[in-house]
Amino acid sequence: MWKWLHPYAEPQRAYRLAGKFIPWLSILAILMLLTGTTWGMVFSPTDYQQGDSYRIIFVHVPAASMSMSAYIGMAIAAFIGLVWQIKLADWMAASIAPIGAVITFIALVTGSTWGKPMWGTWWVWDARLTSELVLLFLYLGVISLYASFEDKVLAARAAGILSIVGVINIPIIKYSVDWWNSLHQGSIKMTGKTAMPPDMLVPLVINILGFGVMIGALSLIRFRSEILARNGMRPWVRELALAEGAK
Amino acid sequence: MQAQFQSVSDFLNMGGYGFYVWLSYGVAYVSLAILIGFTLTRKGRVLKEIAAKAKREQRLAQHRSAKE
Numbered sequence: 472m473w474k475w476l477h478p479y480a481e482p483q484r485a486y487r488l489a490g491k492f493i494p495w496l497s498i499l500a501i502l503m504l505l506t507g508t509t510w511g512m513v514f515s516p517t518d519y520q521q522g523d524s525y526r527i528i529f530v531h532v533p534a535a536s537m538s539m540s541a542y543i544g545m546a547i548a549a550f551i552g553l554v555w556q557i558k559l560a561d562w563m564a565a566s567i568a569p570i571g572a573v574i575t576f577i578a579l580v581t582g583s584t585w586g587k588p589m590w591g592t593w594w595v596w597d598a599r600l601t602s603e604l605v606l607l608f609l610y611l612g613v614i615s616l617y618a619s620f621e622d623k624v625l626a627a628r629a630a631g632i633l634s635i636v637g638v639i640n641i642p643i644i645k646y647s648v649d650w651w652n653s654l655h656q657g658s659i660k661m662t663g664k665t666a667m668p669p670d671m672l673v674p675l676v677i678n679i680l681g682f683g684v685m686i687g688a689l690s691l692i693r694f695r696s697e698i699l700a701r702n703g704m705r706p707w708v709r710e711l712a713l714a715e716g717a718k
Numbered sequence: 719m720q721a722q723f724q725s726v727s728d729f730l731n732m733g734g735y736g737f738y739v740w741l742s743y744g745v746a747y748v749s750l751a752i753l754i755g756f757t758l759t760r761k762g763r764v765l766k767e768i769a770a771k772a773k774r775e776q777r778l779a780q781h782r783s784a785k786e
Contacts, residue, residue, distance in 0.1 A: 513729070514719045523722075523733035527742045534746065573753040577746045584742040588735055670719075689757050696760040703768040712768035 483707050485559050486698045489691040496688035503681030507533075510674035518671075527585040529675060532659070533682035535578035538606060539641050541571040541686050545613070546638045549631035561627035562701060564634060565617050566693035570686055572610035579603060590654050598647035599655040602640055609637040623701060 511529035518525040545567040552561035582600070583593045594600065613630045620626035648657050659675075660666045667675070702708045723729040732739040 510719075513721050513723065515722070517722055517733060522735060524735035524738055526732065526739055530743055530746045570753065570757075573749050577749055580745045580749075581742040584738045584745070588738045689754065692757050693760065696757075696764050699761065699768065700764045703764075703771065708768060709772045712765045713772055715762075715765050715769075 482559065482698050482702050482705070486695055489695050489698075493688055493691050493695075496684055496691065500681055500685035500688055503677050503684060507674045507676075507678030507681055511671070511678065515671045515674055516668070521589060524585065524588045527581055528671075529678050531578060531581040531585060532675060533679040534574050534581060535603065536679055537682040537686055538571060538575040538578050538603070539644060540683065541567055541574060542606060542609070542634075542641060543638065544690075545571060546634045549627075549634045552627055553631045553635070558624070558627075558701070559698075561623075561631065562697040563690065563694050564613075564631060565627065566697050567686075567690050568610055568613045568617065568630075568634075570689050570693070572607060572614060574682070574686065575603065575607040575610055579607065586654070592654075595654055597653045597655065598651040599644065599653050602644040602647050605640055606637075606644060609633070609640060613637075 508529055512526055515526070515529075517523055545564045548560045548564035548567065551557055552559075552564060579600075582603075586595075587593050613634050616633055617623075617626045617630040620629065647653065648655050659672075661672065666672075699708055699711070703712075730736055730740070
């Protein structure tokens with residue numbers, strides 16, 4: 472049943488296949504982020520409580536939610552790599568980690584610059600903020616573990632175990648605002664009396680999806696470089712290197 | 719749909735929260751730009767390294783066969 476998948480587990484095919492998706496995902500990500508951001512920044516109504524400071528939401532929430540999704544993606548790839556010993560999955564996990572770290576950093580900084588005018592402080596050590604900071608450290612841990620072994624099979628195993636164990640942090644981030652008292656507001660409601668109006672919700676959802684597509688495109692670009700870096704001895708990579716790398 | 723701001727300076731002012739709003743967007747987009755920059759140039763760096771290694775090995779092989 473899974474036989475048709477097998478050829479894609481070959482590095483050269485995966486390299487080519489990833490290359491086909493990259494331009495489309497990139498264009499889609501740019502279009503979505505332009506639409507969502509322009510809509511949110513210019514056309515969405517001003518919030519009755521927070522004024523225009525709430526417009527930070529159109530970068531903060533996409534970054535924060537995608538920092539968690541990217542982590543889950545990385546952990547799934549690491550799990551596949553660890554259990555079935557598929558190197559391509561390990562390389563995908565290694566490709567996602569730096570992107571996730573930057574997205575998490577953006578979530579923390581934009582949250583901080585939103586917290587200052589609304590809460591009166593850049594930072595509090597409450598559950599939501601602290602667990603998101605832990606997420607950044609998890610990403611940095613995965614990156615440095617992967618980088619610190621010369622033997623990349625061993626490196627991927629060490630980094631993979633850390634990323635799988637770190638998944639425990641994801642539900643803690645997600646439900647922290649329900650489980651503990653926090654300065655941070657609760658989850659956005661889609662329905663009911665306190666639901667977010669469509670003029671704010673639609674551009675927000677567009678930006679969340681846009682961030683997701685952008686992370687997908689960047690992951691594939693890094694994945695391709697990672698395939699090349701790990702297959703430097705293969706003839707097809709050597710040919711490519713001598714043709715392109717010599718310039 | 720209607721623009722919420724009367725002028726460009728009104729837009730930049732962000733109802734008095736301009737500093738915080740533009741600081742957050744600035745940091746976000748600058749970090750994204752750095753990430754994208756490193757991501758796009760990595761392939762070239764990797765290939766250059768592999769090409770250098772391949773050439774070195776070719777030279778070594780030539781040297782060896784010339785000696786024999």
